[in-house]
Amino acid sequence: MASILSFTTFCLSLLLTALVVMARSPPSKIYDVRKFGAVPDGRTDNRKAFLKTFNEACQYKGQSHVVIPKGTFLVSIVEFVGPCRGPINFYLRGVIKAGAGIGNGKGRWITFRHINRLTVTGGGTFDGQGETAWHHNDCSQNPNCPSLPISIRFDFVRNSLVSGITSLNSKNFHINVMGCTNLRFKGIRIIAPSESPNTDGIHIGLSSKILISKSIIATGDDCISMGPGSRKIHVRGVWCGPGHGISIGSLGKYPDEDDVSDITVKDSVLQGTENGLRIKSWASSHECKVFNVLYQNIIMKDVNNPIFIDQQYCPSGGCDNSKASSVQIHNVRFQKILGTSKSKEVVKLRCSSRYPCRNIKLSNIDISYRGPHGPGESVCLNVNGRSTLQKGGSCAF
Structure with missing residues (x-):
C-alpha cells in the first residue's frame, strides 16, 4: 500500500509541475x-x-x-x-x-x-x-x-x-x-x-x-549542391529536373577547405538533367576529402552523365591541368540506380592520378542508353573499388 501511495504522490507531483510550467509559459x-x-x-x-x-x-x-x-x-x-x-x-x-x-x-x-x-x-x-x-x-x-x-x-x-x-x-x-x-x-x-x-x-x-525531403526542384543549375564543410546531409524523396543534377562540390578551389562527409541521397528522381549524381573537384586543386557517401534507389529519366565523378572540373576553361587534383574521394556507394541516359558514357569515374578514388562500390546499376552509337559504356580512371553493373558497361578496378 505504501508503494502505491508513493507512486500516486509522484504522479501528482509531475502533473503539478507540468501545470506550473504551462501556467508560466506565455501564450x-x-x-x-x-x-x-x-x-x-x-x-x-x-x-x-x-x-x-x-x-x-x-x-x-x-x-x-x-x-x-x-x-x-x-x-x-x-x-x-x-x-x-x-x-x-x-x-x-x-x-x-x-x-x-x-x-x-x-x-x-x-x-x-x-x-x-x-x-x-x-x-x-x-x-x-x-x-x-x-x-x-x-x-x-x-x-x-x-x-x-x-x-x-x-x-x-x-x-x-x-x-x-x-x-x-x-x-x-x-x-x-x-x-x-x-x-x-x-x-x-x-x-x-x-x-x-x-x-x-x-x-x-x-x-x-x-x-531535404519530399520536394520539387526545377531550375537552371544544380538542384542541390553541397560545398566544403557539408556533413550529415540527408536527401530523400526529391524530384530534380530540369537542372544540373545533385552535386557534391566543386571542391579544392581554395586552401583549407573543410571535408565533405556522411552524405545520403536516396528515393529520388532526376529527369532531363545535365548531370545526375556528381562529385566534382577542380583540376590542380588544394587538399580536402570526400568520404562516406551513399546514393541509393535513384531513378534517372533521360539524364546526361548519370553517374559522374569529375576531378578535372573546369567549367570556363583556362585551368592548369598539369597537376592532378588533391581532393581524396573514398567510401562512395552507388546502389540501385535505374533508368535511361542521354549520353553514351553512363558511368564516368574520372578520378585523380595523385589521389585515386578508394573503395568506390557500384551495385544494381541498370541505366540504358538508346542512342545512335551503340550500347552504353563506362569510363573509370584511377579508381579502386568494386562494381556489379547490369547495364552501362563495366568498370575494371
Missing part, C-alpha cells in the same frame, strides 16, 4: 505585417515594416508568429537577425517579391541569421524576379560581373524547419545554407527556367544535419 502571439505598415500592392517597399514586425516578434518570450497574409508585398534587401527570445514562425501566405534588376550588389535578398527554433511555412512564395537580372550574369567572360542576389539565406540557423513554401525565379541561388545545424526542408518547391544561370536550388556549406 503564442501573432504579429501581422499589415499592422506594422506593410502594404500588399506589389509596389510599396515593405522592408521597414517587415523588419519592425520581425524584431517585435523576436523579443517575445513565447511562440511568435510573423504573418504575411495573401497579397503581393514588395520587399528590398532585408536581414532578420536573432537570437530571439522564443520560437518564431515566419508564416507566409502571400507573395514576397524582390525588386527588379540586380539590387545593390551585396549578393543577398532575404536573410535569416543567428536564429534558433525558426519555422518558415504557410504555402506562400518568394518571387526573386530573376528574369529582370539574368542577362547581367556574364561572369564567365567578365571578371567584374555584378554579384546577383541569392534569394533566401540561412546563416547560423539551428533546430529549424522550412516547409511548404515556393522559391520562384531567383536571380542567383534560390536558397543558401551556411553554418547551420539541424535544419530541415520539407515539401518545398523551387522553380526557375532551365536556361536561368547559377540558380542552384539549395546550396549547402559548413553545415551539418541538414534534411
Whole structure:
C-alpha cells in the first residue's frame, strides 16, 4: 500500500509541475505585417515594416508568429537577425517579391541569421524576379560581373524547419545554407527556367544535419549542391529536373577547405538533367576529402552523365591541368540506380592520378542508353573499388 501511495504522490507531483510550467509559459502571439505598415500592392517597399514586425516578434518570450497574409508585398534587401527570445514562425501566405534588376550588389535578398527554433511555412512564395537580372550574369567572360542576389539565406540557423513554401525565379541561388545545424526542408518547391544561370536550388556549406525531403526542384543549375564543410546531409524523396543534377562540390578551389562527409541521397528522381549524381573537384586543386557517401534507389529519366565523378572540373576553361587534383574521394556507394541516359558514357569515374578514388562500390546499376552509337559504356580512371553493373558497361578496378 505504501508503494502505491508513493507512486500516486509522484504522479501528482509531475502533473503539478507540468501545470506550473504551462501556467508560466506565455501564450503564442501573432504579429501581422499589415499592422506594422506593410502594404500588399506589389509596389510599396515593405522592408521597414517587415523588419519592425520581425524584431517585435523576436523579443517575445513565447511562440511568435510573423504573418504575411495573401497579397503581393514588395520587399528590398532585408536581414532578420536573432537570437530571439522564443520560437518564431515566419508564416507566409502571400507573395514576397524582390525588386527588379540586380539590387545593390551585396549578393543577398532575404536573410535569416543567428536564429534558433525558426519555422518558415504557410504555402506562400518568394518571387526573386530573376528574369529582370539574368542577362547581367556574364561572369564567365567578365571578371567584374555584378554579384546577383541569392534569394533566401540561412546563416547560423539551428533546430529549424522550412516547409511548404515556393522559391520562384531567383536571380542567383534560390536558397543558401551556411553554418547551420539541424535544419530541415520539407515539401518545398523551387522553380526557375532551365536556361536561368547559377540558380542552384539549395546550396549547402559548413553545415551539418541538414534534411531535404519530399520536394520539387526545377531550375537552371544544380538542384542541390553541397560545398566544403557539408556533413550529415540527408536527401530523400526529391524530384530534380530540369537542372544540373545533385552535386557534391566543386571542391579544392581554395586552401583549407573543410571535408565533405556522411552524405545520403536516396528515393529520388532526376529527369532531363545535365548531370545526375556528381562529385566534382577542380583540376590542380588544394587538399580536402570526400568520404562516406551513399546514393541509393535513384531513378534517372533521360539524364546526361548519370553517374559522374569529375576531378578535372573546369567549367570556363583556362585551368592548369598539369597537376592532378588533391581532393581524396573514398567510401562512395552507388546502389540501385535505374533508368535511361542521354549520353553514351553512363558511368564516368574520372578520378585523380595523385589521389585515386578508394573503395568506390557500384551495385544494381541498370541505366540504358538508346542512342545512335551503340550500347552504353563506362569510363573509370584511377579508381579502386568494386562494381556489379547490369547495364552501362563495366568498370575494371
